[in-house]
Amino acid sequence: MSTRVKICGLTRPEDVSAAISCGADALGFVFYEPSPRSVSPGHAAALIRDIPPFVQAVGLFVNPEPEFVEQVLSAVPLDLLQFHGDETPEFCRSFGRRWIKAIRVREEGQIETAFQDYRDAAGLLVDAWDPDKYGGTGQSFNWQLIPESRPMPLVLAGGLSSDNVSRAVTQVKPWAVDVSGGVERRKGIKDIQKISDFIKEVHRVCKTD
Numbered sequence: 061m062s063t064r065v066k067i068c069g070l071t072r073p074e075d076v077s078a079a080i081s082c083g084a085d086a087l088g089f090v091f092y093e094p095s096p097r098s099v100s101p102g103h104a105a106a107l108i109r110d111i112p113p114f115v116q117a118v119g120l121f122v123n124p125e126p127e128f129v130e131q132v133l134s135a136v137p138l139d140l141l142q143f144h145g146d147e148t149p150e151f152c153r154s155f156g157r158r159w160i161k162a163i164r165v166r167e168e169g170q171i172e173t174a175f176q177d178y179r180d181a182a183g184l185l186v187d188a189w190d191p192d193k194y195g196g197t198g199q200s201f202n203w204q205l206i207p208e209s210r211p212m213p214l215v216l217a218g219g220l221s222s223d224n225v226s227r228a229v230t231q232v233k234p235w236a237v238d239v240s241g242g243v244e245r246r247k248g249i250k251d252i253q254k255i256s257d258f259i260k261e262v263h264r265v266c267k268t269d
């Protein structure tokens with residue numbers, strides 16, 4: 061098994077470099093202003109400029125206006141769109157780009173329904189439900205709600221850190237894991253040691269599996 065790693069909510073060039081040199085497969089940039097990790101299109105374009113080939117740049121949006129997504133796409137060379145709000149399948153596919161849909165899990169059957177509703181997504185990201193926030197909460201959820209049978213790649217997110225990611229990978233066997241708060245010193249500022257520990261832990265558990 062080889063579980064991919066996405067480090068999300070990057071705002072500083074040194075954190076981007078650290079994530080790449082530690083072996084991250086994907087880097088996430090948040091285009092959602094209420095988030096403390098939010099970046100402008102210009103800032104993201106500068107952060108992405110030196111990303112090497114085969115490391116994916118992912119743009120995270122929450123219920124954006126279509127014009128805003130188009131504006132970001134014209135300024136930032138994103139490889140993948142991540143919709144983390146209440147976007148419909150029609151909306152997600154309307155940009156003609158590869159996309160994943162994030163859902164916030166709180167009850168049985170929800171993931172199975174999302175697999176059907178978002179069947180042309182490149183993957184489904186499962187995160188914790190929170191009454192007030194769309195994501196980046198640092199909370200995890202009941203992984204027992206995740207079905208073993210999956211028609212598309214599943215990305216596990218929500219409250220992951222180097223302390224629990226080996227258990228997550230072993231139990232859930234996701235295609236990829238996505239982390240933000242668990243590798244931060246404070247919101248929006250990553251901790252290079254935590255990024256390194258997180259990715260090492262994923263690679264370690266994948267090797268032994």
Ligand SMILES: O=C(O)c1ccccc1N[C@@H]1O[C@H](COP(=O)(O)O)[C@@H](O)[C@H]1O
Binds near residue numbers: 068095096122238240
């Ligand atoms: O990071 C944010 O601020 C954010 C805001 C709105 C929606 C999603 C957001 N981040 C994503 O949330 C999950 C879980 O994050 P965490 O590891 O629990 O902090 C992850 O996919 C982030 O990319």
